[in-house]
Amino acid sequence: MKSKITLKELAKLLNVSVSTVSKALHDSSEISPKTAERVKELAKLHNYRPNPVAVNLKKSKTGTIGVVIPNISNSFFARVLSGMEAEAQKHDQQVITYISNESLDREKQICDMLTSGLVDGVLIAVSEETQKKREYDHLFALLDYDIPVVIYDRINIGLPADKIGVDDEKSFYDATKFFRGKGLEKIGLASAIHHVGIGQLRIKGYKKAMPGEDDLMMVTSTKSADLKEKLRDLLTSNKVEALLCTDFESSILATRVAYEEKIKIPKDLKLLGYISREVAAYLTPSISYIEQHPQELGAASVEILNNRLEGKLKPGIFEERIIATTLVHLESTGFDI
Amino acid sequence: MKSKITLKELAKLLNVSVSTVSKALHDSSEISPKTAERVKELAKLHNYRPNPVAVNLKKSKTGTIGVVIPNISNSFFARVLSGMEAEAQKHDQQVITYISNESLDREKQICDMLTSGLVDGVLIAVSEETQKKREYDHLFALLDYDIPVVIYDRINIGLPADKIGVDDEKSFYDATKFFRGKGLEKIGLASAIHHVGIGQLRIKGYKKAMPGEDDLMMVTSTKSADLKEKLRDLLTSNKVEALLCTDFESSILATRVAYEEKIKIPKDLKLLGYISREVAAYLTPSISYIEQHPQELGAASVEILNNRLEGKLKPGIFEERIIATTLVHLESTGFDI
DNA sequence: CTGAAAGCGCTTACAG
DNA sequence: CTGAAAGCGCTTACAG
Structure with missing residues (x-):
């Protein structure tokens, strides 16, 4: 049982300050090669891993993206999810999955949770019920909270957000x-x-x-x-x-x-x-x-979301991408x- | 654009301390009814939601569970995931999904990430390759880090962990x-x-x-x-x-x-x-x-994990549950x- | 009943 | 080159 070691404990063992350890681990040029090496060695020995929750709090992000899926038994959506996961992995992002079961109520609940800042962005295919009733307030709420939303697959809804669909x-x-x-x-x-x-x-x-x-x-x-x-x-x-x-x-x-x-x-x-x-x-x-x-569609939706998060997409102007079928x-x- | 309000900002607006606001929002008996009401009113007005990342850091947990799935195109696993998500929702837990694509290497990568403390617990069905090669070191690593693991579906592997499978x-x-x-x-x-x-x-x-x-x-x-x-x-x-x-x-x-x-x-x-x-x-x-x-299996595996997390299961003694088929x-x- | 303080585990601008 | 300090947003034991 290794029970996680922290920066502070590492610092104490090395008789240096927490800041020094942190900088050394980030290859900061401020740190002498000798110290850097000592720090890294001990960190490796103890298998130090920064606590992701703390890092995220510091950086004011979550490192996660929320995916809302109407029906996971539909293998199309299952494969879309697979594409999303693969792409997210490349960016060190975690995919949190929510399943609406084609229910508007469930979808509202999910979006409500999501406004609390659980995720950096949301990928959603709205439920059938949502489409039928054309109730999108819960999606607008997300946008109100400045959480980027990418609509995938079921894209013919009037929402100012990036979209990616099938032709x-x-x-x-x-x-x-x-x-x-x-x-x-x-x-x-x-x-x-x-x-x-x-x-x-x-x-x-x-x-x-x-x-x-x-x-x-x-x-x-x-x-x-x-x-x-x-x-x-x-x-x-x-x-x-x-x-x-x-x-x-x-x-x-x-x-x-x-x-x-x-x-x-x-x-x-x-x-x-x-x-x-x-x-x-x-x-x-x-x-x-x-x-x-579907996997391409999933990967591309994560790509679009990340472009949005990184500010590569102009605010107020939304991308709409279509994946060609075969x-x-x-x-x-x-x-x- | 409401851009999230924080406890501190709320406190300033109310001319009280941050602690008072926090306690009022948690219905602490320390706070006078009058103050509590004032606080709650303003919180509601601004639609205050506590930052989950900060709460988690404070509580030394993540609020998430990691699910490793060998192949999401297999509708059995897709439905297992659905059951997990439903049960996790009840406990306010988020499900982070990882797909190993039946690859041992991918599975190792995933487990390695997971040791950094991204999740409170892990639900895993090992890949075919893992079963064939009987390499479980990456799973033992999880246990070394005190991260509870529940093995689901593919349970005939020698690992000291809770298991739930099909008959x-x-x-x-x-x-x-x-x-x-x-x-x-x-x-x-x-x-x-x-x-x-x-x-x-x-x-x-x-x-x-x-x-x-x-x-x-x-x-x-x-x-x-x-x-x-x-x-x-x-x-x-x-x-x-x-x-x-x-x-x-x-x-x-x-x-x-x-x-x-x-x-x-x-x-x-x-x-x-x-x-x-x-x-x-x-x-x-x-x-x-x-x-x-499959949905029952998914729900039950989350249940077992939570029992483990809450200390309801004796350390060192592992549950093995079997779901009856029809x-x-x-x-x-x-x-x- | 209220608030100041410490602390969760990090990062980083700043001082020395 | 190193470290003290502030701060991310919260919670909670403690003092008043």
Whole structure:
């Protein structure tokens, strides 16, 4: 049991002052090489580590960043977190994780705590409920307290803060165009997240790439059973040639319906999902998907926050960065690319 | 922009001493009701929040707990984290997340940082590499520094620390017994994690429930393509009636092979997987699975840590808690229960 | 009932 | 080149 040694104790053992020890350990030019060496030697011997809490108090910072995640079971967010952690590590910052579970109340609680100065900055993807109710006071409170905020992923909210998101609209625009370029005309879309921002953007991209409103074959529902039946209707009655799914649930349900109705993928139906690689690649058949590069998004959001903290970003002018997506072809699109 | 107000500033505004303000805010009986009220009123007006860093320094603690996660993309761990966060919140503790990515080196780095006193305690599931190489010095270092450690999930390592895990062995023992109770005899097992502790325990449970070693039909491999072919051999040449899969990969590969070989699940083959609900329920057919209750595990590990921190646990005597699993029947086992 | 003082463990401008 | 002093923002035993 080594029980941490302090500067003061080190100083006493060396018969020098606390300031001398501190400076020596920081390679200050004020200290003689001889003393510096003595100090470092003893520090190493006792495995001295400065108390981070004291250092932070002195420096008026916390060394931590707060990350608010709506739903950690969603592997997209889990991987975003992973990217954030990796980037934070590089800057010797600790990541404090908060999970809102898509609840506005929980999100308010979290932000309220955060105003007390637990963290140097906040990275947040707002909950679905927050988006729906458009209540952002708790976020403004953070800004009032001069705590920098970076909004990630769910960025279409009116808040004067830096933002970083995924190119949701373009991803589906490109995908739809891709199918059309392959000569397909009956292109459908399924969504269980049509009520939230990112879902709407994906749908928008799809619509833009389709010639006329009349041809749109869209099924949406937030209720699983409901969406499934709508999908069954769509896939059996219409001759849909390709289907774009905006989320995990609709992607899986579409696979399921195709299986039940003996619709062959990709022969009779090309399928594209917004699901993570781990699931996509293992499904039968494997599902082509939009890769959102969550780790990059996470790393970049920490980067932006740090630029803001270091004053590299102009006050009052906010960055908005978009990460490009990639269409990854597996079996369900049936094209060799 | 409210820029935080301090005790000192509050004191000046009220023409009292800093100590009086501090005591008033803590409902000390030393303070007159009148003064207490004046103080609280102004504090509220200015939305005073004590600086947590200063409080922590004074109290010689950090108010945080460090969580080391091997792989956050694994939804099991993501949900464990969620349980930890929820429980920590109740105790006003912050969760600092570290991701080792199954790397021993990274884990060492993390533990080394942690010895500096960034957290009050550590929750860790060691990386696969750590298990394989059995290098635990970095964990002993934590203990040397008097930082309590709770080992979660991957608990079969020789370390004098509190542990909390899943009943891996019993889960597969019970599942095997269940199939046998239904009159099935040819029960196989597939594993991609036979080389790590939890995999071995699950296999052990399976073996215990099987009558003789001769009947064991096991396929194992850490390489996906390899395991798939072994599964194909097993499922086509033997008349396997039921298959237990120890992990996500083997579960999915088995579904896949069955599909390719036109083996009907559950009619020709009952399948049981060690996968998370989100994936299990959505697969076609849905896969019966072992529910590990990850959130409970997460919450309980924080609970144990706090008991340790509060001295409720005897020094030198360590708790080892096991969370019971549940077998959840979906389509792939084909029994109505 | 109130306040001065010490101290948590550091850093750094300043004096010598 | 070294050290005394002030201070980061708080808490609390002690004196008055």
